[in-house]
Amino acid sequence: MTAERLKGNLDMMLLQILGGGEMHGYRVVCELRDRSGGEFDLPEGTVYPALHRLESQGLLSSAWSTAGPRRRRVYRLSASGRRALANERKEWTRFVDAVGSVMSATAVTA
Amino acid sequence: MSQSEEPIEAYLDDLLARLTGRPGEVRRALREAEDHLYSDAEAAVAAGAERHHAETQAVARFGDAASVAASFDLERRGAAVRDLIEQVVALAGLGLVAIGLSGLVERAMTAIWGKVWVFADAPGTHYSASSCRYWESLHPHAAGCTQAYLAEAMSDGLVQRFGVGVIGVLVLLAVASVMRRRGRSIRAAVTSPAAVVLGGAAFLVAAVVFLAVGADRYAAANGNGAGQWFSAVAVSLPFAAAFGLSVLRRVRRVGLPVW
Numbered sequence: 221m222t223a224e225r226l227k228g229n230l231d232m233m234l235l236q237i238l239g240g241g242e243m244h245g246y247r248v249v250c251e252l253r254d255r256s257g258g259e260f261d262l263p264e265g266t267v268y269p270a271l272h273r274l275e276s277q278g279l280l281s282s283a284w285s286t287a288g289p290r291r292r293r294v295y296r297l298s299a300s301g302r303r304a305l306a307n308e309r310k311e312w313t314r315f316v317d318a319v320g321s322v323m324s325a326t327a328v329t330a
Numbered sequence: 331m332s333q334s335e336e337p338i339e340a341y342l343d344d345l346l347a348r349l350t351g352r353p354g355e356v357r358r359a360l361r362e363a364e365d366h367l368y369s370d371a372e373a374a375v376a377a378g379a380e381r382h383h384a385e386t387q388a389v390a391r392f393g394d395a396a397s398v399a400a401s402f403d404l405e406r407r408g409a410a411v412r413d414l415i416e417q418v419v420a421l422a423g424l425g426l427v428a429i430g431l432s433g434l435v436e437r438a439m440t441a442i443w444g445k446v447w448v449f450a451d452a453p454g455t456h457y458s459a460s461s462c463r464y465w466e467s468l469h470p471h472a473a474g475c476t477q478a479y480l481a482e483a484m485s486d487g488l489v490q491r492f493g494v495g496v497i498g499v500l501v502l503l504a505v506a507s508v509m510r511r512r513g514r515s516i517r518a519a520v521t522s523p524a525a526v527v528l529g530g531a532a533f534l535v536a537a538v539v540f541l542a543v544g545a546d547r548y549a550a551a552n553g554n555g556a557g558q559w560f561s562a563v564a565v566s567l568p569f570a571a572a573f574g575l576s577v578l579r580r581v582r583r584v585g586l587p588v589w
Binding site for chain 1: 362364366391393394401402412512
C-alpha cells in the first residue's frame with residue numbers, strides 16, 4: 221500500500237486501535253502491523269509523531285508507566301478522541317460503501 | 331561490545347543528534363524510541379533470532395533517523411503554529427474585553443466630569459441642521475442640538491464599547507473551549523512567554539497612543555472629548571503593567587532568552 225494512502229488514514233487507525241483500551245507506543249505499532257497482516261509498510265518510528273500530534277489535539281492523553289522493565293508512555297483515548305473516532309468511522313463507512321459501489325458496478329459500453 | 335556493534339545504541343545516538351525541540355520533547359521521543367527498539371529486538375530474540383540481527387532488523391523497521399526526526403520536527407512545528415494562533419486569538423479577545431472595560435471607565439468619567447469632557451467635539455464645532463434634527467428626534471428632552479448630540483454620542487460610544495467587550499468574552503470562551511478539548515487551559519495561552527511579550531507590547535503601545543491623542547485633544551479642544559481617550563489609557567495601562575510584571579518575573583526566574 222502506498223505510504224501516502226496510509227498516512228491519510230493513519231490517525232483514524234491509531235484512534236481505532238486505542239479505542240480498544242490504553243496501550244504503549246510499541247503495542248500500538250504491533251497492533252497496526254498485525255491487524256493489517258503486515259500490509260502497511262510504514263517506518264514504525266513515524267507513528268510516534270502521529271501519536272504526539274493526536275495528543276496535542278486533545279484526542280489522546282498519555283502518561284509514563286513504570287509497570288514493566290522500562291518506563292513506557294501509555295496512550296489512551298480522551299472523550300474528544302472517542303467522539304472523533306465515532307465521526308471518522310461513520311465517514312469511513314460511507315466512503316468505503318461509495319467506492320465499493322463504484323468499483324463493483326458493471327461497466328457500460330456506449 | 332563496543333558502541334558501533336550495538337545497532338540500537340548507535341541508532342539512538344544518531345536520532346538524539348537529529349532531534350530538535352524542547353529538552354522534554356527530545357527526551358520523551360528518545361525514550362519512546364528506545365523502548366520501542368528494545369521491545370522489538372527482545373521479541374525477536376525470544377522467537378529465536380540472534381541478538382545483533384534482531385537489533386539491526388528493529389532499527390530497519392523503525393525507519394532511518396533522519397526521516398523519524400523530520401517527522402517529529404514537522405509535528406512540533408504544526409503544534410507550535412496551533413499554539414501561536416491560540417495565543418494571538420486569546421490576546422485579541424483580551425484586547426476586545428479591554429475595550430469593553432474602557433466603556434465602564436468612560437461611563438464613570440461621564441458621571442464624575444460630565445459628557446462634555448468625554449464625548450464633546452471641539453468648541454465651536456458646527457453641526458448641520460439635518461444632523462441636529464436627527465439627534466433631537468432621538469433625544470427630544472435634550473436642551474438643544476449640542477445636548478442632543480452629546481446624548482447620542484454617549485449612547486453610541488458606550489453601546490459600541492460594551493458590544494466589543496461582549497464579542498471579546500465570546501472569543502475568549504471559544505478559545506477556552508478549543509483549548510480544553512486539547513487538555514489545556516486558556517491561562518496557558520495568555521501566560522506563555524510569547525503571549526506576555528506580545529500582549530505587554532501591544533497594550534503599552536495602545537496606552538501611549540491613546541495618551542498622546544487624549545493629551546492633544548485636551549490641549550487643542552479645551553479638554554472636550556479627551557476623556558474617551560483617557561478612559562482607554564486607564565484600561566490599557568494596567569493590562570500593559572500586568573503583562574510587563576509577568577515578563578519581569580519570568581526573566582528573573584529563567585533569565586533572558588538566548589536567540
